[in-house]
Amino acid sequence: MRSAEPIRRSRVVHPPDQQSRREAAFSVTVRYDEPAGDQMYLRIRHATTYRYAEPVVFGPHRLMLRPRDSFDLRVIDTAIAISPQASLRWMHDAYGNPVAMASFAGASDTLEIVSELVIQRFGSALPRTKVEPDIESSEISYTPAERAVLQPYLDLAAADPDGALDAWLQAFRTRLNGGHLLRALAHEIYASLHYAVRFDEGTQHPLDTLRMGAGSCRDYAWLFIELARRLGFAARFVTGYIHERSPEGAGMTSVAGLTHAWADVFIPNDGWVEFDPTNDLVADRQLLRVAVARVPEDASPVAGSYVGPAGAFLGLSVGVAITPADGPG
Numbered sequence: 001m002r003s004a005e006p007i008r009r010s011r012v013v014h015p016p017d018q019q020s021r022r023e024a025a026f027s028v029t030v031r032y033d034e035p036a037g038d039q040m041y042l043r044i045r046h047a048t049t050y051r052y053a054e055p056v057v058f059g060p061h062r063l064m065l066r067p068r069d070s071f072d073l074r075v076i077d078t079a080i081a082i083s084p085q086a087s088l089r090w091m092h093d094a095y096g097n098p099v100a101m102a103s104f105a106g107a108s109d110t111l112e113i114v115s116e117l118v119i120q121r122f123g124s125a126l127p128r129t130k131v132e133p134d135i136e137s138s139e140i141s142y143t144p145a146e147r148a149v150l151q152p153y154l155d156l157a158a159a160d161p162d163g164a165l166d167a168w169l170q171a172f173r174t175r176l177n178g179g180h181l182l183r184a185l186a187h188e189i190y191a192s193l194h195y196a197v198r199f200d201e202g203t204q205h206p207l208d209t210l211r212m213g214a215g216s217c218r219d220y221a222w223l224f225i226e227l228a229r230r231l232g233f234a235a236r237f238v239t240g241y242i243h244e245r246s247p248e249g250a251g252m253t254s255v256a257g258l259t260h261a262w263a264d265v266f267i268p269n270d271g272w273v274e275f276d277p278t279n280d281l282v283a284d285r286q287l288l289r290v291a292v293a294r295v296p297e298d299a300s301p302v303a304g305s306y307v308g309p310a311g312a313f314l315g316l317s318v319g320v321a322i323t324p325a326d327g328p329g
Contacts, residue, residue, distance in 0.1 A: 038123035041076070043325035044241060044288070046115045046259070048302055049317045055107035056308030061086075063100040064291040064301050065115040067240070073289060076328060077118040084108040095298070097291040102304070113302060118325045123285050140232045142268060150234035150266055152294050158206050158226045165206060169230055182228065182265055182275060182282075189224055189277035203296040217278040218261040222296055224277045225263045234266040238274070239299045240290040243322045259301060259320060262287055288322075 046065060066078050080088065086102040093099050102113075142150060160166065176184055194214040198204075206223040209215040215223070221237060228235040242260040262276035274287050281287065293299035306313075 040121050040285075041325040041327045042119055042121060042243065042288070043321075043323050044115075044117040044119065045319075045321045046117075046241075046301075047317075047319045048113045050111040051314040051316070052109045052111075052306070052308060052312045053314055054309065054312060055109050056306040056312055057107045058084075058086075058104040058111060059305035059307065061102040061104075061113075061302060061304030062300075063102060063113065063115075064097055064239070064299060065100070065113075066098045066117070067119065067288070067290045068096060068098055072122045072285075074120040074122075075117065076120055076325075077116075079116045081112075081114045081116075083110070083112045093298075095291070095293055097293075097299075111306075119288065120327065121285050121288060140268070142234070142266075146266070146268070153234035153236050153266065154229060154232075155294075156226065156229055157295050158222070160207065164210070165227060165230060168210060169227055181231065182233065182267075182273075185227060185231075186224060186275045186277040186282065187280055189220055190280040193220065193223075195220075195278060218296055220278045221261045221263045221276075224275060228263065228265055228275075236264045236266075236272070237293050237296050237299055238262050238264050238287075238289055238291070239293075239301060241288040241320065241322060242276075242279070242286055243288065244286065259318075260287070261296070261299075264292060 063080065065080060067073055067075055069075050080100060082088075082102055084104060084106050086104045089101045089103070091099050091101065147154070158165075172185070172188055192213070193209065196214040196216060198216045198219070203222050204212075204215055204219040206226045209219045209223045218237075225235040225237060239259065239261050260276075260278075262274060262278065262281075264272040265275055267273050274281070274283050274289075276282075276284070276287060279286075290301070291299045
């Protein structure tokens with residue numbers, strides 16, 4: 001690299017399904033044996049490596065790699081290893097997600113971040129046959145207290161100046177002959193779009209996803225969220241992992257074991273319910289939640305910056321392995 005080239009500050013972000021750049025290389029291992037009962041212990045290893053042509057100086061990095069404990073998912077053990085060495089400061093963001101802020105002292109031509117989790121995943125507390133109101137419910141009704149908290153998840157975030165999303169929804173509802181509205185919406189996206197691995201950063205605008213008829217898991221999720229909001233539902237973006245019960249991964253649209261994205265919808269008396277339009281799943285324990293947000297850019301697993309010569313970034317590799325783990329005791 002010529003020394004005359006300017007020094008620039010760049011933002012390097014992992015999108016939720018880790019399909020960031022064409023140079024990305026993926027290594028995935030998934031092994032699963034169905035446990036007895038309605039719970040299972042899983043070990044998740046998530047390794048991210050950035051490569052540069054020469055040493056660069058790293059700015060602070062924001063890591064969203066640790067789930068928040070709840071009744072359906074419990075963190076048994078967690079560890080984050082970073083090279084070059086970094087100091088970590090933990091916090092909760094505005095959504096309540098655990099976030100680790102990494103600060104670096106030295107320069108390096110490689111940045112490696114390895115997260116290891118052992119989690120206990122329980123079955124859904126909500127039977128999938130009883131999820132959300134049917135299509136005869138023309139308007140969802142939230143209490144004033146719920147609406148005060150949920151308003152950010154009701155507000156539309158994707159511009160639709162020509163009303164194309166509303167027109168798509170009207171045609172979709174015209175085709176329905178009964179059944180469950182949100183389940184049917186997720187299935188329509190699953191059935192009508194083509195899953196495509198994207199190597200560019202960010203999330204497509206919902207209009208682009210409809211126009212192209214294709215997208216990644218984050219694009220499916222973001223389209224579903226914006227359509228659900230137009231139906232009056234509070235919806236949020238979720239990132240995490242997905243595993244499959246069968247070793248072959250039969251029937252999965254996206255690759256099991258990679259980072260994944262889906263949607264949560266808040267339903268009165270049921271709370272936040274998972275909808276995965278990429279795999280046509282509802283309230284399924286295959287979905288291993290890590291972080292939630294109003295918009296996709298607020299839920300990147302790894303986000304940060306570096307200072308170095310233009311063109312110094314060579315690429316990244318991501319490896320996710322999900323294997324059975326022993327429970328405590």
